[in-house]
Amino acid sequence: MSNIVVNVEVAATGALRSTTGHLLQLATRLGEPVAVLAAPAGTSDELVAQLGKLGAPTVFVAETPTATSHVAAGAVAALAEAMKRYAPRAVLASNSADGREAIGRLAARTGNPVLLEAIDVKNVEGRITATHSVYGGTYTTESGVGSGIAMMTVASSGEPAPAAAAPQVEVIQLDVDAHAAATITATHAAPSSSDRPELPSAKIVVSGGRGLGSKENFALVEQLADSLGAGLGASRAAVDAGYVPQSHQVGQTGISVSPDLYLAVGISGAIQHRAGMQTAKRIVAINEDEDAPIFDITDFGIVGDLFTILPQLQSALEARAGAGV
DSSP: OOEEEEEOOBOTTSSBOTTHHHHHHHHHHHSEEEEEEEEOTTOOHHHHHHHHHTTOSEEEEEEOTHHHHBSSHHHHHHHHHHHHHHOOSEEEEESSHHHHHHHHHHHHHHTOOEEEEESEEEEETTEEEEEEEETTTTEEEEEOOSSSOEEEEEOOOSOOOOOOOOOEEEEEEOOOOOTTSOBOOOOOOOOOSSOOOOGGGOSEEEEEOGGGOSTTTTHHHHHHHHHHTOEEEEOHHHHHTTSSOGGGBBSTTSBOOOOSEEEEESOOOOHHHHTTTTTSSEEEEEESOTTOGGGGSOSEEEESOHHHHHHHHHHHHHHHHHTTO
């Protein structure tokens, strides 16, 4: 079975990114996953254990101080070394900013083709194929590479990781030439007052739009997200109006999500927003405008006043939780 290299991202907190399990699950469709981790010396034991729990059969660890001190330099060097040792058919990375940075540099270094922003990957008659949602989600296309190793970024979803494994681990010391790489001088974690899941990997996403009218009213969407254990999203209009930070923006210029359930509240459904969420398995929208474009792609639509509907929905969820259902 052919090897599939998976780029492993580590958050500023030192934990694996929530997208890791999904990438490993996709890699098992294509071949044998090889999780590639760049980390400072002596810091990888717990991360390797986590990768085993996520189903990685093989873990390649490149120990280098550039993993945390320089932008992408460590990851790119680790991936390039893994490609030499494991001869993969493809390299998978998250569609995050870090993942795109690593894949772009790796493709330039190794001379291999790039497939960006896939929403799914599969084997078709022995050929690796990527599925894309294009033109604001109007069309779904498939692409592949004619030759070389496919360098792919993939939008995350809430799909489960493979079964846990006891990985074979290879650790090397990697000397990285980082003289031309940007240096990371400090990192600052954004403050969080909740335990909401990260947007890219949330199984449920609740998003609010300009229809909420104010930052204070946006609290209704936040409460609903917390009751559902959902990620909190927003349209660009809501972000531009200052209701929530830009990190919550879903859409073409924000984060792409593909959850099991996407609930859009007070969002008209401009094509830029739809481009980032319409691959969700189920879409529910609440909007008082029956002609809102969002209803063109919903599985269930509620036409009505969100300020009446949301409190009723919140009460129903609380009653259900109180009954132990």
